[in-house]
Amino acid sequence: MVNGRRSAVPPWVLAVAAMLSVQLGSALSVGLIDTVGAGGTAWLRLTLGALVFLAIARPPLRFVRRPDVPVILGLGVTTGLVTIAFLAAIARIPLGTAVAIEFLGPLTVAALRSHNARALAWPGLALVGIVLLTEPWRGEVNVAGVGFAALAAVGWAVYVLLTQTMGDRFSGISALSMTVPVAALVAGFVGVPQAAGHIDLTVIVTALGLALLLPVLPYALEMLALRSMTHTAFGTLMALEPAMGVILGLVVLHQRPTPTQIVGIVLVVIAGAAAQRRGRRPTLPALLD
Template sequence: MSSPRAGAAVPPWALAVAAILSVQLGSALSVDLIREVGAGGTAWLRLSMGAVIFLIIARPPLSRVRRSDVPVLLGLGITTGLVTVGFLAAIEHIPLGTAVAIEFLGPLTVAALQSRSLRALIWPGLALCGVLLLTEPWHGAINLTGILFAGLAAVGWGVYITLTQRIGDRFTGISALSLTIPVAAVTAAAIGIPQAVGHLSPGILAAAAGLAILLPVLPFALEMLALRRMTATAFGTLMALEPAVGLVLGMIVLHQQPSSLQFLGILLVVLAGAAAQRGGRRRSPAEQLPGGSTLDPIP
């Protein structure tokens, strides 16, 4: 294990960027598994492996759970499962960068609605313009199924943030994930088991375990380390790079070639995400999200 002193030598922004890379690489590499067991099957296997890992490394704080916490914890887990299934179903139909950009509309909209300034609504609008450039509906060849699944993931991401803000003062860090990820796995099982049955093999299970480390285990650990040493505003600004990283990894791993207009669309989404963080303030521990992240669910 690395010592705290060694971890402190790594700049916090590097930890945040490494988390972004892990999330998007895990998403890109999931495409091959989706072809084998479907989007639901991939979500179920990945979340189940992640749940096992979190239960091994963190004891669920069951003694701290109050009756009033149960609906929110269940809601978080169910939302996480649905977001994961929705996002994986989206990248089965549309390019990774496009799916990430559409999903990113969720947290941007929540941030705008929670702001006291009407000017904050500019940023989701700018991101929506970027999404239109990414999907190019004027060509008449848009993949409505993929867009709808990505839209479902965006709504789920917004709900996720709202729920975690409600319960962030009660459960933080990996211990919270040991409560919610098993629920997410059970949620995904309703769709995933019928898709995956008959296709499971040692190779499939090994691939799912590797993907679970890339997403969700490693990113949440890196994000927690980063957030201990940087403001939530700075962290959120870096998270705005996710659509761009998704686009680049889509090109490298999945050989998806965007047009010039689609590059411009990604740029608009990134600018909107970064601008939405300006003027923010450092969140108190009561406002931090479970898992240490201010933005990410488990795509």
């Protein structure tokens, strides 16, 4: 509902558009990674994204309490590290495979949050799907790429938990106006040395476009979608993200999955949707916007 009227765009369309923006931003980042490295790409994308958020929202620093500081810093550091790890992964392994591995993080959180021992079977099913995706029996597994994606999965799980805590205190873009600048600073430790000597106007314009695709546009679309969707429905829909990673990897990067890998992606999507179905967390009213 917007100003008392139902939006003309269905909320699920907004959620799907957010996912497409995330995966398109990831796919298009591969070209920039070749120029400034994974760390440089993360640093430029997060820095420009931070500038956008700061331009449209003033950080509510006067409302920050002492217990909020570790959460803000933790979320910012996690965001920076996850971004670097994921970009390092997609520089080495197919986008769909990296997304599926990273998806294990929030999937496991959703399963544990269900307080149902049987729900732990869903991360197991997703793990089977990831084995099919990586096809280790071919002897061509990029260990570094899988390792970076697994690190991103752990980081994303932490990110989910910290975001919930952050959301209990702050809402809207105000939270990102505090955490994304921290993430940019963290990424700078790796990114500045990698990008040094390779930055020109083309790189900056490209990085700005990528920053709008991820994180600026997806966050705005997700906020609009969540106004009309339950968190459970939204989380279930987001289980499609690994499949979108495969599709964008095929269309943009020409990464053609094998039939076995397609089966693997289907298993990950099923596991994600099933885990989210009973993983709803009671929502608390945010104090600040």
